[in-house]
Amino acid sequence: MSGAEPGPARVEIYDTTLRDGAQQVGLDLTVEDKLRIAAALDALGVDVVEGGWPGSNPKDKEFFARAGELPWRHAALAAFGATRRPGRSADGDPDLAVLLAAGTPVVTLVGKAWTLHVDEALRTTREENLAMVADSVRFFAREGRRVVFDAEHFFDGYAADPGYALAVLAAAAEAGADTLALCDTNGGTLPDDIVRVVRDVTARFGQLRIGVHCHNDSACAVANSLVAVGEGVRHVQGAANGYGERCGNADLFAVIAGLELKRGHELLPPGRLAELSSVAKLVAEVANLPFEARQPYVGSSAFATKAGLHASAIARRPDAYSHVDPAAVGNQAAVLVSELAGRSNVLARAAELGIELDPALASEVLDEVKAAEHRGYAFEAADASFELLVRRVAARRRPAGTGPDPSPTWFELEGYRVVIERSEGPSGPTDRSEAIVRLLLRDQRVVAVGEGVGPVHALDQALRRALEDLYPELASIRLVDYKVRILDGRAATSAVTRVMLTSADSAGEWTTVGVSDDIVTASWEALADGISYGLLRAGARALVPAAT
Ligand SMILES: [Zn+2]
Incomplete structure (x- = not known):
């Protein structure tokens, strides 16, 4: 050479x-x-x-x-x-x-x-x-x-x-x-x-x-x-x-x-x-397509060896069992997913969002991310949901009375009800949904009704109506995309629905994710996170935390 x-x-x-x-x-x-x-x-x-x-x-x-x-x-x-x-x-x-x-x-x-x-x-x-x-x-x-x-x-x-x-x-x-x-x-x-x-x-x-x-x-x-x-x-x-x-x-x-x-x-x-x-x-x-686990280089199984099979040998000489270093393409050998690797990933992502995490906190976030992904969540595209998760964990470990709350609350849900109606008419069927949302805002109970072409639209309308007086910032937040994916049923449980929802204001877009057995519940979760994140971006004044 x-x-x-x-x-x-x-x-x-x-x-x-x-x-x-x-x-x-x-x-x-x-x-x-x-x-x-x-x-x-x-x-x-x-x-x-x-x-x-x-x-x-x-x-x-x-x-x-x-x-x-x-x-x-x-x-x-x-x-x-x-x-x-x-x-x-x-x-x-x-x-x-x-x-x-x-x-x-x-x-x-x-x-x-x-x-x-x-x-x-x-x-x-x-x-x-x-x-x-x-x-x-x-x-x-x-x-x-x-x-x-x-x-x-x-x-x-x-x-x-x-x-x-x-x-x-x-x-x-x-x-x-x-x-x-x-x-x-x-x-x-x-x-x-x-x-x-x-x-x-x-x-x-x-x-x-x-x-x-x-x-x-x-x-x-x-x-x-x-x-x-x-x-x-x-x-x-x-x-x-x-x-x-x-x-x-x-x-x-x-x-x-x-x-x-x-x-x-x-x-x-x-x-x-x-x-x-x-x-x-x-x-x-x-x-909105399933990600192929066997996809070369980038799939989650691309460097996975059946657990236990060669684990100790792989740990000794990873190059003996994979054609390239998985880290070179941002992947990892599933059998070797180390606490350390996962944690540094979480730390890097949080730093991008301007959130400082100590190693212990990063481990907690990693645990939550893993558990959520196991239930069907996906955070690669759901930037806003990831940030809200990090903030929730950070808030949990924050000593009382120190600095601003990293995970402010803008509304608390007391409950909602959705009615879906279809009526056959001479010019074909009409679909109409009505949602009633009950929220707790400070010491007030607010009930609002929304109507829409489907249950999610109706919930969005009701939530906005309940919040519009308190948060004028909502006027500039709009829903730009809504995607539903049915994930394979795991074990004996029924199929799981994942909803990805993209919202926007004049400065940009953000995406949130919700997962549930029920499509309306999954949608509500993505919707509530989407609105909360929008209010966070807009710098809206959060609810005064309840006295403990
Ligand atoms: Zn071609």
């Missing part, structure tokens, strides 16, 4: 969770969800975040309109669209105009590279397809946009007619594309074929950045991405947690970890790789 050799050239990480990943069955992202995921990926340090297809639906259009609200620190935003229509000019194509109007620094254009699709799907001539590619790329390059050209079905196209597939790339390259991304759109290509084809492309187009976009239909999406990088590819497209239609896209987290830990590439800013596991969980929670 000379030590003077230059490191491997930089590989760009291009995330398509919000567009291709969102094609997954059962994955439905709101604009809020997309903004949260984009912010998390940007904070992680991916290079490009593809926001969606602005010409295809109003949701994506709104996303691009609001993307400027995010504090982008690292990533460039890309908008996705297709090449111009056959028989038109690029200037007169309304879809290209919408794509341009999204105003992103990167424009990703997908074009046909397989003759079968040109003939049968596009139903135009092969010459016209080449012109469509060239005209569309030139249109955006002239506007000063960086153009990533996604060569759709490239590997199948190359197998059928290599000359034509390469001519499509040449058309994009000559027109000013910055990156040529070779897409394995059907996901059936195996690694040795990827190597052979990529080798040919990099030999011909070595002056450009070559990328790959792999799907997992033969369980090779990550492997194909890795071997492509070995052949000189410097741009990898994929999705968080491998989301995507059919069998998914390449799992970006496994690609990043593999290239950083095993091939010496520097992809993320220094120190960010250790965030990988928590970002993976956060995206799953926002996407």
Whole structure:
């Protein structure tokens, strides 16, 4: 080893969770969800975040309109669209105009590279397809946009007619594309074929950045991405947690970890790789999908050995039983979850929130977190619930009469009742719920009624009505998202419901979590925490603690 050799050239990480990943069955992202995921990926340090297809639906259009609200620190935003229509000019194509109007620094254009699709799907001539590619790329390059050209079905196209597939790339390259991304759109290509084809492309187009976009239909999406990088590819497209239609896209987290830990590439800013596991969980929670315990690198079982089996040996030589150090990706060997590791995690998170914990207090918080997670709570995305939990524990151990109460109380619940009503009418059924909330505010008992389209809406209305006189700050707090997930029934108990609720004020958003066998109880918990946290942020004066 000379030590003077230059490191491997930089590989760009291009995330398509919000567009291709969102094609997954059962994955439905709101604009809020997309903004949260984009912010998390940007904070992680991916290079490009593809926001969606602005010409295809109003949701994506709104996303691009609001993307400027995010504090982008690292990533460039890309908008996705297709090449111009056959028989038109690029200037007169309304879809290209919408794509341009999204105003992103990167424009990703997908074009046909397989003759079968040109003939049968596009139903135009092969010459016209080449012109469509060239005209569309030139249109955006002239506007000063960086153009990533996604060569759709490239590997199948190359197998059928290599000359034509390469001519499509040449058309994009000559027109000013910055990156040529070779897409394995059907996901059936195996690694040795990827190597052979990529080798040919990099030999011909070595002056450009070559990328790959792999799907997992033969369980090779990550492997194909890795071997492509070995052949000189410097741009990898994929999705968080491998989301995507059919069998998914390449799992970006496994690609990043593999290239950083095993091939010496520097992809993320220094120190960010250790965030990988928590970002993976956060995206799953926002996407409202179960987090796969067996997911490589980041899953909770990724480094778990059956308890007791090799525990003492693992403790002696952890490197003998895992392919990488779990801490490198922010994960841990389940069998070794030490008090110390968990506690330092809690301390770090609390410090981020500006709360100082002594080690004993951190242990107590850790115990509560573990117990709560066992009951079905998830705190990766529920920042506000985590903070309230830390504050409650801190308040419990606070010597009487010292400093401000870390866990103030704004209201105490005496009880609530919810009535759900459905009535069949001539124009279809109508659903209406009514909630009655009884609170204790200082020495006063307050009863308020709320109506809504569902029980949670009604409870929210009643709670607000009960509190509005005392806390005018409530007027600026609104509910922006509500997610319900039924968790698997544990042992003999029934299934558990987890509710994640996101609230906002003019300065930002926060998320709370509630868990119960009953959906209304879980919702109330998330709601009450969401309102309390909002009042805490607003600096509302808390109730005077009851005299003891
Ligand atoms: Zn795709």
